Amino acid sequence: MKKMRFEQLPQFIPSSLNSGRYLHNIITYLFIFGLGLVVGLTLSFYLNDLSFNIKENFEKEKYPVESIMANASIPNPPPPPPPPPPPPILPDRSSASQNTGVPPPPLIPQPQQTQVYNNPHQPNKPVEVAEQTTLPIEKPKLPLQQPKPLPEQMPLPVQHPKQVVEHIPLAIQEQAQQQMPFQEPKPLLNIPPKPPEAMHSMSDEELLHRAATMSHLEKSRIDYVPKVAFMYLSRGDLPLAPLWERFFAGNEGRYSIYVHTQPFYNGNAPPQSVFHNRRIPSKTVEWGKFSMIEAERRLLANALLDVTNQRFVLLSEACIPLYNFSTVYKYLIESTQTFVESYDDPSNVGRGRYNHRMQPHVTLRQWRKGSQWFEVDRELAVDIIRDVLYYNLFKRYCKPDCYSDEHYLPTMLTMKFWYKNANRTLTWVDWSKGGPHPTRFGRYEVNVDLLNHLRTGECLYNGKPTNVCHLFARKFTYLSLSRLLLYSQKALYY
Ligand SMILES: *[C@@H]1O[C@H](CO)[C@@H](O)[C@H](O)[C@H]1NC(C)=O
């Protein structure tokens, strides 16, 4: 056969060509073919990558993270990211039966949220917690008044949690027995009722006065579920809202949310979102200025109006939770200490910012520095919004290059509550690169190793060593969201 072909060759090629030239041609063809193959492969990879980039750029333009929200009508929260999110963690109690019918990953946000109501794990939690919740160190600071009838727009403290405790478990258990695990959550009646809108028409003065004179629930009462107030300082929409939605899912009745935005933002999260109607009346906040303290007080005062809020966390729009809700909740509710970072920094960005006119109320020895991102209990929260003396002192004498948000609370709370403050913050941040702003994490910086790294530390909790030191971390940009959603189940356990 081969021979035949060689013999026939001269018929097809000009006779002047010899077999050497023919071989040369074959090699050339082969080379061109190989080149085509390489180009084809490269192109296909490139196109693959391109489609992803196009999408990302598109999203970047549509929801610029850094630009202050110029237009309130920007849709929110941002749509789920390109990679299909892993299905939310399901409680492992009845894992045997559930694993057989693992549901497909949710394609749209709603189903994910609805699954939370089928969570058979949830009902037990409120009861457990309610029984354990006595905060040991707390001393009643003011004569406790009997709860007065509250005005209509205030949250009614006791009834909602009761419903949580008594009604939900039964309903959900029945539902779990009767139905397939992931059907439409019909019995909406048994979900803890949504809290009233956070928006109101009180002025700052009215608000602070009302919050400061708010009655308190007795610590020993077990007929309510204590809540953690998550207070967000944001410009507009929370860029990482989808991650937080995942974090909160299934824990209704154990948290409340308050969002302070720039005043010209008037958007709202969609009705199924936990951030729907959670914006409080807000005023302009400028970085490093005293308006930051005012915004923090506004958040605290709004959160204090709900008497079941027992712990108060300040978060930024660039914060992520490093643990699942149950871990965070237990950590905060059972803590005997508050978490306001406070230390004495002898350098010129510490003591150097002290103004001697603050004497005799604040001396240089009392001057402290610390992160703005705090966590306090009810007693400290009330004290902060009642404070007039230090508030005015800092407003007057701590102006850039003195930053009140780094000195006011650390100094004041250390003077008054040194005995119960852990002096550390729960919010991890990376200052290692220097400059006035901490490191930001985008898409390419986020991986499982980083998240594991953020989750491990060495510190004291209720007087005992622990490796859970930071419950939150910043600064994460919107571009990191897809990665965070990808790893949240694997690395953050929610
Ligand atoms: C905001 O959106 C509205 C329509 O939704 C549009 O008419 C207006 O021009 C936008 N404003 C800015 C500043 O983009």
Ligand SMILES: *[C@@H]1O[C@H](CO)[C@@H](O)[C@H](O)[C@H]1NC(C)=O
């Ligand atoms: C926090 O700092 C204050 C004042 O520096 C100190 O008295 C207190 O013991 C510290 N608390 C802890 C838990 O280290």
Ligand SMILES: *[C@@H]1O[C@H](CO)[C@@H](O)[C@H](O)[C@H]1NC(C)=O
């Ligand atoms: C929460 O996370 C911890 C690990 O940090 C895990 O052991 C626990 O099972 C998780 N709880 C839920 C309800 O997913």
